[in-house]
Amino acid sequence: MLGYWKYLEKSDPEIYSMIQKEEHRQQSMLGMIASENHASPAVLVAAGSCLTNKYAEGLPGKRYYGGCEHVDEVEELAIERCKELFGCEHANVQPHSGTQANMAVYFSQLEPGDNVLAMNLSHGGHLSHGFNINFSGKLYNFFSYGVKRDSETIDYDQMSELAKEHKPKLIVCGASAYPRTINFEKIVQIAHENGARVLADIAHIAGLVCTGLHPDPIPSCEFVTSTTHKTLRGPRAGTIMCKKEYTKTINSAVFPGMQGGPLCHVIAAKAVAFAEAIRPDFKEYAKQIINNCQALAEALLSKGFRLCTGGTDNHLVLVDLRSYNEKLTGAQVETWLHDAGIVVNKNLIPYDTRKATETSGVRIGTPALTTRGMKESHMEQIAEWIDLVLASEGDEKVVSNIRNDTIALCRQYPIPG
Ligand SMILES: *Cc1c(COP(=O)(O)O)cnc(C)c1O
Numbered sequence: 001m002l003g004y005w006k007y008l009e010k011s012d013p014e015i016y017s018m019i020q021k022e023e024h025r026q027q028s029m030l031g032m033i034a035s036e037n038h039a040s041p042a043v044l045v046a047a048g049s050c051l052t053n054k055y056a057e058g059l060p061g062k063r064y065y066g067g068c069e070h071v072d073e074v075e076e077l078a079i080e081r082c083k084e085l086f087g088c089e090h091a092n093v094q095p096h097s098g099t100q101a102n103m104a105v106y107f108s109q110l111e112p113g114d115n116v117l118a119m120n121l122s123h124g125g126h127l128s129h130g131f132n133i134n135f136s137g138k139l140y141n142f143f144s145y146g147v148k149r150d151s152e153t154i155d156y157d158q159m160s161e162l163a164k165e166h167k168p169k170l171i172v173c174g175a176s177a178y179p180r181t182i183n184f185e186k187i188v189q190i191a192h193e194n195g196a197r198v199l200a201d202i203a204h205i206a207g208l209v210c211t212g213l214h215p216d217p218i219p220s221c222e223f224v225t226s227t228t229h230k231t232l233r234g235p236r237a238g239t240i241m242c243k244k245e246y247t248k249t250i251n252s253a254v255f256p257g258m259q260g261g262p263l264c265h266v267i268a269a270k271a272v273a274f275a276e277a278i279r280p281d282f283k284e285y286a287k288q289i290i291n292n293c294q295a296l297a298e299a300l301l302s303k304g305f306r307l308c309t310g311g312t313d314n315h316l317v318l319v320d321l322r323s324y325n326e327k328l329t330g331a332q333v334e335t336w337l338h339d340a341g342i343v344v345n346k347n348l349i350p351y352d353t354r355k356a357t358e359t360s361g362v363r364i365g366t367p368a369l370t371t372r373g374m375k376e377s378h379m380e381q382i383a384e385w386i387d388l389v390l391a392s393e394g395d396e397k398v399v400s401n402i403r404n405d406t407i408a409l410c411r412q413y414p415i416p417g
Pocket of ligand 1: 035096097098099100125126128174175176201202203204227237238
């Protein structure tokens, strides 16, 4: 594969150099976007392989093209590993992304105009859970539950009331910016009392779920979707897990319902990532993500920051900047921290009064730095740097000094591979 790089360098120096620059950016900055990670070299090689050349519409053994004997083996292995990893009855590993995994479940269960209940985007939900300009919000009639004003945890009573009132066909749970565990059994109970099924979207927390470090939706929920590139640390893609009885409807919703040919190279990379996550050391990794996040939370709290829900159970914290300094916006803080070498994203906090392009919060996650081998003491150090940058309101000197420190830390903990 190294030969491929030389080839690219010669044949397309522009793209080659952009990829080189991106690699350098990742190596030299502290990546704390909660939805990002560093996939292993094995995953990267599989995703960059000649499998991208193969058309394989259909499922293993039932393809619409010849020459599928090897990609059939790859996809069968990916399915088996996904089932083993999550303990699910059926898996479809073809969705190109998390959003498309959700789309396939919707297509399998809903007609346009049907009622669906999902978490409010501005309380931590996801675009594909009914945002008005996303396909989901355009096609279906979404109602949303949120978090309680005081505890900022999911308001299961509100969910129950909305389910009674609107009788949705599907209740969607799972979030992109929620620092606490989700009670899947309670959601299933609410759904079943009201004749609904449940889709648990574990895009963010899959790596914690498959290692037993977050409550498991597989036994109780009819459908579970995930991305494979967040805490699971695989290639950028999606996967669907479901009860056996939904095998046919899910498979046909993916193809021909929603996609054409599967990305065989990415399916191979998913298989590699599933195998990595089955290994015992992945559980150590997942535990360290949480330990690091709790160390980060404690350190930020001790510097006077307020965290939504008061802390974290998982891989991310949601910082409410208002009590630290009323004037700060997430957008401003994102830029300052970026200049200091710490990459986070602005994020709405529940009941935010600012716009999504400004926000009163930032979301900070530990999966990627944990992959680099960083531990609790490094999180304390990073919290200190965050405090210094924000206390100085982005003072150029302070920022550039900390930039030197973050470069030094990055050098000590290179991205594996
Ligand atoms: C990231 C995410 C997705 C979608 O992932 P894409 O691969 O970007 O489409 C879906 N649901 C939730 C909750 C997510 O956090």
